[in-house]
Amino acid sequence: xxxxxxxxxxxxxxxxxxxxKILKMGGLVxxxxxxxxxxxxxRDQELAEKVRRGDAAIDxxxxxxxxxxxxxxxxxxxxxxxxxxxxxxxxxTSNLERIGDLSKNLAKRSDVxxxxxQISGATGSIRRMTxxxxxxxxxxxxxxxxxxxxxxxxVIERDREVDEMYNTLFREFLTFMLExxxxxxxxxxxxxxAKNVERMGDHVTAIAEQVLFYVTGETPEGTRPKADVTSMxxxxxxxxEPD
Amino acid sequence: MYDAPKSLExxxxxxxxxxxxxxxxxxxxxxxxIKDVNVNIEANTVTAFIGPxxxxxxxxxxxxxxxxxxxxxxxxxxxxxxxGEDINDKRVDPVQLRAKVGMVFQKPNPFPKSIYDNIxxxxxxxxxxxxxxxxxxxxxxxxRRGAIWEEVKDRLHASGTxxxxxxxxxxxxxxxxxxxxxxxxxxxxxxxxxxxxxxxxEELIDELRQQYSVVIVTHSMQxxxxxxxxxxxxxxxxxxxxxxxxxxxxxxxxxxxESYITxxxx
Numbered sequence: 257x258x259x260x261x262x263x264x265x266x267x268x269x270x271x272x273x274x275x276x277k278i279l280k281m282g283g284l285v286x287x288x289x290x291x292x293x294x295x296x297x298x299r300d301q302e303l304a305e306k307v308r309r310g311d312a313a314i315d316x317x318x319x320x321x322x323x324x325x326x327x328x329x330x331x332x333x334x335x336x337x338x339x340x341x342x343x344x345x346x347x348x349t350s351n352l353e354r355i356g357d358l359s360k361n362l363a364k365r366s367d368v369x370x371x372x373x374q375i376s377g378a379t380g381s382i383r384r385m386t387x388x389x390x391x392x393x394x395x396x397x398x399x400x401x402x403x404x405x406x407x408x409x410x411v412i413e414r415d416r417e418v419d420e421m422y423n424t425l426f427r428e429f430l431t432f433m434l435e436x437x438x439x440x441x442x443x444x445x446x447x448x449x450a451k452n453v454e455r456m457g458d459h460v461t462a463i464a465e466q467v468l469f470y471v472t473g474e475t476p477e478g479t480r481p482k483a484d485v486t487s488m489x490x491x492x493x494x495x496x497e498p499d
Numbered sequence: 500m501y502d503a504p505k506s507l508e509x510x511x512x513x514x515x516x517x518x519x520x521x522x523x524x525x526x527x528x529x530x531x532x533i534k535d536v537n538v539n540i541e542a543n544t545v546t547a548f549i550g551p552x553x554x555x556x557x558x559x560x561x562x563x564x565x566x567x568x569x570x571x572x573x574x575x576x577x578x579x580x581x582x583g584e585d586i587n588d589k590r591v592d593p594v595q596l597r598a599k600v601g602m603v604f605q606k607p608n609p610f611p612k613s614i615y616d617n618i619x620x621x622x623x624x625x626x627x628x629x630x631x632x633x634x635x636x637x638x639x640x641x642x643r644r645g646a647i648w649e650e651v652k653d654r655l656h657a658s659g660t661x662x663x664x665x666x667x668x669x670x671x672x673x674x675x676x677x678x679x680x681x682x683x684x685x686x687x688x689x690x691x692x693x694x695x696x697x698x699x700x701e702e703l704i705d706e707l708r709q710q711y712s713v714v715i716v717t718h719s720m721q722x723x724x725x726x727x728x729x730x731x732x733x734x735x736x737x738x739x740x741x742x743x744x745x746x747x748x749x750x751x752x753x754x755x756x757e758s759y760i761t762x763x764x765x
Binding site: 337338473 | 720721724748749750751756757758760761762763764
């Protein structure tokens, strides 16, 4: 990979500005994930409100990055690593923006859940799952900064763990709902939250894939590791004994 | 995955290689201008040569129709095969060779003659026309292929030098293809043209690819990207990288290529 500067220094300034913005956006999204899961666990409505308001800043950065990338493509006709940088950033920013939305949705649901009976252990499990996704996001962004393809591949692999956590939660929620129908409302919200966090993991995986493309020029071959099996083999069976 | 495309490409390369250069060396006196260049130029393909000034790309282009013969201190070694035949063989007549390998230069250089005679000159000396009607047909066909017929059909006997720069260049391209060459060499054909004329010439290059091998030397990276299917990057007399244009412009293998095309201080 090429570390030398462009002859046209304005080109470097434009690229540096886009780089700085995507990293800032990444930082905001990381914070949003941490805060929304903390708000859920500690029933902190103020923190949840902060997450909801904070999403506007993430969206604004998304727009700014897209504008700057469009300008750079129009004015500088980037090639090779420069082209891969802006293409990767353009896709990464839309993934980050989606993660921000999912986190905002988590914060919204945590408000509703605050008024319902607590489901024992559920928010802790979700907290662990979000912590893993947040760590993956941090590592994906570090892999981007360090241009480390192995680090990016590692992040992609770790999405499997998030999927497995989601599978476990899915089973747990089913059990709670079968035990007592009064749990259904809370469990439905919790399930949406778990599903959203699982989706965040997928977006982080997509970001790590963009890091690979940026560094190596190739998109990873084959299918992603996938351990979310709830869409295939977990049916509701009223006859079954809850385990 | 499957590895068929690669081996397929290799066989295609050999089958359709119009020009093959092997271990080509060029010296201008003491100056070693081209070092061990090996390259296959395919038929019906536009190949772009890019690289900084003085890297040897024009020198190499000029080897392909023996234009360097005209320079006393220039020494060319190695083999250049056109359809498998060595063009530097003593039995090859350079004039016949240049009828097969046409050339268009940086600056439009029409003869100070009529538009008609500019085109008719080559076919006349090579005896390609039996009579006046034949020659008229060649002139019209060449001007049409040169995408300039509509603009000049009513003033074929006006001087070629009276045309605009872009028209003159298209006239020169029409002149180069009038002798039905198999290869067309272009040395920065658009550097003296405005964007509209450039676009017209580029469109023309793309059409010419159906029938010829086109080799174009250009300083405009964007032009190389727009018109060529294969790109060769020269640096200090070496052929550094040669490959599909898309690959060179998205993910080049050599860091010198990358520095050059991204505009970095290499």
